[in-house]
Amino acid sequence: MRAVYYHGSKTLVAGEAASVPPGPGEVRIRVAYAGICGTDLHIYHGHMDARVTTPHIMGHEMSGVIEDVGAEVNGLQPGDRVTVMPLHPCGDCPACRAGYGHICHRLKFLGIETPGAYQTLWTVPAFAVLPIPESLSLELAALLEPLAVACHDVRIGAVQKGELAVVIGGGPIGALIAFAARENGARVLVSEINPYRLALLGRLGFETVDPSREDVAARVNALTGGAGADVVFEVTSSAAGAELMTKLPRTRGRIVVVGIFSKPPAVDLHRFFFRELQLFGARVYEREDFVRAIGLATSGRLPLASLITDILPLERLADGFKKMESGGDAMKILLRCAE
Ligand SMILES: [Zn+2]
Ligand SMILES: [Zn+2]
Structure with missing residues (x-):
């Protein structure tokens, strides 16, 4: 499989990588599309080096199809079309105990503190995986994570x-x-x-x-x-x-x-x-915001496709960053990750 690694200070290296087999409670996803987010641009510029361990695989907005599942995973199987809510709360801090695991005091964000989606096969905790309907395209499904952010913001507002x-x-x-x-x-x-x-x-x-x-x-x-x-x-x-x-x-x-x-x-x-x-x-999202985002995206009422300005091969992540920085005609740029 392939991946793009961030090696620090605007250095990206694309190449072959070893895939991580899913352990107990984990799912391995064949990534279809992964969106480039402003956060990824911050990582690329070295502004988040305190949070990432290099070489690091970025990416947290994605869609894909389950490749295989580890032991003790229920309700998900190979072939399921999915997206990921990239939050890993500790479950035991004051925020988690109060029911606000999405802003856990020790939150791990998949793709920042852990490897992300800019690779062909991404292994993640099963609790972070949400199935998506057949009728929602994998291109549009890559926008579900930022759409969930928006649903959270509008709900808080x-x-x-x-x-x-x-x-x-x-x-x-x-x-x-x-x-x-x-x-x-x-x-x-x-x-x-x-x-x-x-x-x-x-x-x-x-x-x-x-x-x-x-x-x-x-x-x-x-x-x-x-x-x-x-x-x-x-x-x-x-x-x-x-x-x-x-x-x-x-x-x-x-x-x-x-x-x-x-x-x-x-x-x-x-x-x-x-x-x-x-x-x-308003910070990230809760599960109900993701559920709302999936419902809205599937309804076809939102002009989501008009926000996708570019779809680049995974290896061209650096070009995607360049286009974002140019401040010209870029909106959402997707990477095509599947082989
Ligand atoms: Zn993002
Ligand atoms: Zn916590």
Whole structure:
């Protein structure tokens, strides 16, 4: 089988690799497609070297078909079409005991702390494996992990029918949040500066605003008679996004922080006081979000295929990273992993 290894500081080596036979409670999956995520780009740049052991196989967004199962695995068998919820909670920390294993204090993320999906055959714990319906293509199924992120964000944001949701950042996650919020019946405005992404989201029927050309708060006020947005999703993890997010919500409006801020940004706490705003963090997903994502993707109601801009052979991971960094016309890039 083949794999792509990260050796540190932007070095990737593709080649033959030994497959790991599934042990008790494990499943080996023939990976069909694996998505490239911003997190993988961070690993590639060396920003996460404290969490990965080199040589490391990245990748946590995927679809595939079960090749074989280890002992003590029930309900899964060879030939099953599946995706993976790449979380391995400890089961014994305060977060796990409180029922929040998805944000376990000692969480292992498959593809970061353990080998990931950028290989032909991926061996994972059976509890992380979710079957997908026959009618869902393996290409679209590779988007289930980021779609589950979006479902979690929209659930934490409690988006209701008729509300105005503003998404700051129109990359893959922002677009998927827009899809999921619209499914809940919200009107969605996406703030984004990349012209390709603005045009794509516009074609998909979303209202868009370019904050480099237009005052986003003025637009939101115009849309709401001066009231403000019901819910705002910050997906850019930028200082500008953190500054903008407090300007948009209505009285007692909600802000959901989705972006991963590596440094604490400046935030206008006076605005929280003045409008009695509510702030929510939303990290990864829980099982019900994955179940919701599978249901939505299978329904065919979401324009998921329009987000896949490139499908590259596994060996061309470096080209995928280059395209993402170019900031041009990339949205979601998939790797074809099966031999
Ligand atoms: Zn990801
Ligand atoms: Zn735990």
